[in-house]
Amino acid sequence: MNDAMKTLWSSAHAQPADAEDAGDVAVFPSTRQRVAAGARFCGLFEGFRGAGSPGEGSPGEGFRGAAGAALLAVVSSEGTLFVEEARLDAGRRPRYESLTPATPAAGWYERRLRDLFGIEPLGHPRLDPLSFPVPAGSAAPRGIGGDPMVPMTPDPSPLPAHVHGEGVFTLPYGPVRSGVFEAVEYLVETSGEDISHLRTRIFYKHRGIEARFCGLGVADGVLLAERVEGVASVAHAVAFSQAIEQIGDVAVPLEAQLVRVVHAELERVANHLDTMVRHTEAAGQAVAYAVLSHHKERVQRLRARLSGSRFGRGVVVPGGVIRPLRLRPSEVLATLTSLEREIDEDVRRLMDTPSFVDRLRGTGVLAHSDARRFAVVGPVGRASGQSEDVRTSRPYGAYQRLGQRIFEPHEEGDALARQRVRIAEIAGAFHLVRQAVDLLDELGEPQRWRAGVPAVTGRSIGWAEAPQGELLYVVEAAEGRLVQVSQRSASFHNLAAYPAAFPKDIFTDVAFIEASFGLSIAGAAG
Amino acid sequence: MPWIPRGLRHGIVTSGYPKRPDGYGPGFFGHVEVAPARGDGPEALARGDGPEALAAAVDECPTGAITFDGDVVRLDRGRCILCGRCVALAPSTFRADPGFETAGHGRRALVVPAAEDDDAALAETRARLARRVRGLRRSVHVRHVDAGSDGAEEWEVAALTNPVYDVQRLGVFFTASPKHADVLLVTGIGTAGMESPLRQTYDLMPEPKVVVAAGVDAASGGMVHAGYAARGGVAGFIPVDVYVPGSPPSPFGILHGILEAVGILGSRRHIGAEGPKDEAGAR
Numbered sequence: 001m002n003d004a005m006k007t008l009w010s011s012a013h014a015q016p017a018d019a020e021d022a023g024d025v026a027v028f029p030s031t032r033q034r035v036a037a038g039a040r041f042c043g044l045f046e047g048f049r050g051a052g053s054p055g056e057g058s059p060g061e062g063f064r065g066a067a068g069a070a071l072l073a074v075v076s077s078e079g080t081l082f083v084e085e086a087r088l089d090a091g092r093r094p095r096y097e098s099l100t101p102a103t104p105a106a107g108w109y110e111r112r113l114r115d116l117f118g119i120e121p122l123g124h125p126r127l128d129p130l131s132f133p134v135p136a137g138s139a140a141p142r143g144i145g146g147d148p149m150v151p152m153t154p155d156p157s158p159l160p161a162h163v164h165g166e167g168v169f170t171l172p173y174g175p176v177r178s179g180v181f182e183a184v185e186y187l188v189e190t191s192g193e194d195i196s197h198l199r200t201r202i203f204y205k206h207r208g209i210e211a212r213f214c215g216l217g218v219a220d221g222v223l224l225a226e227r228v229e230g231v232a233s234v235a236h237a238v239a240f241s242q243a244i245e246q247i248g249d250v251a252v253p254l255e256a257q258l259v260r261v262v263h264a265e266l267e268r269v270a271n272h273l274d275t276m277v278r279h280t281e282a283a284g285q286a287v288a289y290a291v292l293s294h295h296k297e298r299v300q301r302l303r304a305r306l307s308g309s310r311f312g313r314g315v316v317v318p319g320g321v322i323r324p325l326r327l328r329p330s331e332v333l334a335t336l337t338s339l340e341r342e343i344d345e346d347v348r349r350l351m352d353t354p355s356f357v358d359r360l361r362g363t364g365v366l367a368h369s370d371a372r373r374f375a376v377v378g379p380v381g382r383a384s385g386q387s388e389d390v391r392t393s394r395p396y397g398a399y400q401r402l403g404q405r406i407f408e409p410h411e412e413g414d415a416l417a418r419q420r421v422r423i424a425e426i427a428g429a430f431h432l433v434r435q436a437v438d439l440l441d442e443l444g445e446p447q448r449w450r451a452g453v454p455a456v457t458g459r460s461i462g463w464a465e466a467p468q469g470e471l472l473y474v475v476e477a478a479e480g481r482l483v484q485v486s487q488r489s490a491s492f493h494n495l496a497a498y499p500a501a502f503p504k505d506i507f508t509d510v511a512f513i514e515a516s517f518g519l520s521i522a523g524a525a526g
Numbered sequence: 527m528p529w530i531p532r533g534l535r536h537g538i539v540t541s542g543y544p545k546r547p548d549g550y551g552p553g554f555f556g557h558v559e560v561a562p563a564r565g566d567g568p569e570a571l572a573r574g575d576g577p578e579a580l581a582a583a584v585d586e587c588p589t590g591a592i593t594f595d596g597d598v599v600r601l602d603r604g605r606c607i608l609c610g611r612c613v614a615l616a617p618s619t620f621r622a623d624p625g626f627e628t629a630g631h632g633r634r635a636l637v638v639p640a641a642e643d644d645d646a647a648l649a650e651t652r653a654r655l656a657r658r659v660r661g662l663r664r665s666v667h668v669r670h671v672d673a674g675s676d677g678a679e680e681w682e683v684a685a686l687t688n689p690v691y692d693v694q695r696l697g698v699f700f701t702a703s704p705k706h707a708d709v710l711l712v713t714g715i716g717t718a719g720m721e722s723p724l725r726q727t728y729d730l731m732p733e734p735k736v737v738v739a740a741g742v743d744a745a746s747g748g749m750v751h752a753g754y755a756a757r758g759g760v761a762g763f764i765p766v767d768v769y770v771p772g773s774p775p776s777p778f779g780i781l782h783g784i785l786e787a788v789g790i791l792g793s794r795r796h797i798g799a800e801g802p803k804d805e806a807g808a809r
Contacts, residue, residue, distance in 0.1 A: 180684045205675070301550070308622075349532060
């Protein structure tokens with residue numbers, strides 16, 4: 001079952017740019033070439049300390065052991081992930097030639113790497129602090145000279161504004177905002193009502209969660225992965241586990257893969273309903289809010305009945321799943337049928353309510369060109385002409401054998417298009433759950449729900465299509481312990497494109513645009 | 527007005543909790559219970575799990591929630607993320623139980639079974655809080671602050687306004703301004719970046735005020751614990767009155783924590799011990 005994932009590695013690891021041919025500054029030639037040729041930029045990550053390095057990794061050791069310090073640039077093209085590795089000069093302050101001028105999608109990655117690891121991108125157009133504004137005079141917490149276990153306090157000084165002119169001012173909004181929201185601050189640059197520019201500050205809730213992975217065993221690692229982005233716990237557990245399974249060449253039983261699909265797709269339904277609940281709340285549609293939030297609660301309760309957790313936690317582990325579904329197939333199918341019918345009827349009615357639809361139409365337009373420049377993923381991308389869904393472009397687990405509905409991407413790029421994409425995906429998710437449950441029923445009680453996982457040594461990238469979009473886990477392990485783990489939530493990747501959706505909008509649209517992006521700050525802040 | 531009949535179609539879905547017990551509690555794994563000891567031998571061993579099984583449960587616990595000193599087993603629900611490993615390893619000692627009424631007054635109240643000298647101290651803490659919040663019993667306003675959660679807690683807090691939990695029926699309202707708030711509901715591990723915003727919010731709240739820390743992240747940092755950006759819970763930033771275990775805590779668990787904090791449940795659940803009977807079930 002892992003064949004499709006393995007072939008991707010054949011073309012990985014391009015030639016590293018070393019000290020001789022690049023004057024000790026890495027440049028990522030193949031990544032630039034591929035991006036210029038239309039490949040989708042997926043991320044730039046702190047690299048590995050060298051596969052097979054013995055696990056001297058004390059918690060958060062990271063780059064401080066600098067011998068294997070490297071950067072990994074990842075792009076995706078036609079169903080293949082291309083990974084280009086560049087070794088960094090261990091002796092000095094690590095630096096490389098910035099990728100942001102070639103693709104703006106790299107901008108946030110480079111700011112994050114500078115904050116956390118002190119790696120300098122030469123020629124970055126705007127290096128404001130992002131993930132963790134290190135106070136003046138301190139070393140980056142995970143870089144050379146830093147210590148990830150020593151408490152630090154980020155420097156919250158205001159950032160310089162983008163827009164200048166008479167009457168233009170910056171309105172800070174957050175991190176404590178009205179309503180029940182995750183902590184994030186928006187700096188709204190405005191001359192009164194129109195939003196000229198909007199910046200997002202995510203460091204308030206940066207938890208240093210990736211440093212925490214270092215040194216954990218893989219069994220504890222998956223519990224932590226579930227808590228990186230709590231609303232997408234299942235997707236994180238799946239992506240993390242698949243990375244481990246690839247390293248250890250573990251064949252996951254089909255039954256376990258199907259159970260993963262059930263939990264992951266119900267997670268998608270819950271997340272997509274959540275964005276609609278927030279839309280109806282922002283629009284003041286009291287009855288629709290009550291009806292849809294009731295549906296969301298029913299989905300959460302179904303997930304709890306199936307998994308023991310309202311967020312599907314504690315089920316997916318490297319090698320398979322801990323336990324089967326806790327309900328009989330006939331019970332699951334009966335619940336699904338009524339749930340799906342009622343959600344469908346109520347959502348249809350909502351889309352026939354002009355006072356609601358008018359708030360979404362034309363709001364928060366993310367143009368195709370911006371979606372492409374920022375390589376936007378997930379439902380947000382699919383509402384702006386970007387069709388990729390890794391369940392079909394790089395299918396993993398049971399998605400390789402279940403029938404999937406392919407949807408044409410929407411073109412409009414507004415909040416309404418994003419809502420329509422999610423409505424279609426809810427139907428698609430139910431369709432997948434039903435197939436998975438039917439197949440589980442046919443297969444009967446299996447021999448085992450999880451395969452044994454050896455004490456893995458090596459590195460790999462695992463992925464999943466989370467409700468927010470493509471999720472990546474870049475993992476290196478040595479003798480069953482995690483040496484370095486970087487997670488790339490779609491929330492982080494897409495949030496970089498967030499300001500591009502604002503220029504034509506006013507204050508009262510913010511709630512709709514935020515809800516329609518459907519991103520998790522926890523996943524973005526790391 | 528097509529929405530009005532639509533809204534009526536489901537009938538009443540709202541829970542009767544806390545006036546009546548809610549059937550949802552048994553629906554899922556809510557907390558780990560440490561079984562009472564049996565027999566005369568050393569307390570822990572008499573339950574049927576050998577010392578190896580208990581040692582394994584201690585070692586395998588991902589958050590170090592279990593202690594075993596050769597004699598007494600204790601579980602800290604303020605650390606327990608409900609992974610269920612201890613239940614698998616030492617099934618006669620640890621039990622996965624449904625039920626959400628696990629909020630505790632003060633951090634020590636989350637450690638089970640309670641030591642004998644803890645009981646008096648807990649009663650004292652509870653009584654002190656009850657005196658402080660006496661004026662809040664009719665209706666309270668809640669200000670939520672995220673101090674570094676994984677995002678799931680916000681879903682569960684927000685769920686309190688859906689028609690199933692509908693906390694407004696209990697006189698509990700969410701408010702935007704800290705100056706109108708009686709209860710500060712905090713989620714998250716206590717990140718360095720949120721220290722100052724959280725303190726400012728707390729300072730702006732008028733007296734009497736009460737703080738509820740929802741989830742093991744807020745109690746202890748949970749799986750993330752501490753590091754350069756994490757402080758292992760929010761108690762280092764502001765004084766916490768009531769802790770709600772869970773990773774994340776369920777909406778009923780959070781509701782129970784809020785009601786405990788403002789003394790709405792106090793009279794109902796401890797009839798005879800603390801209050802006159804006619805207050806029972808007032809809500």
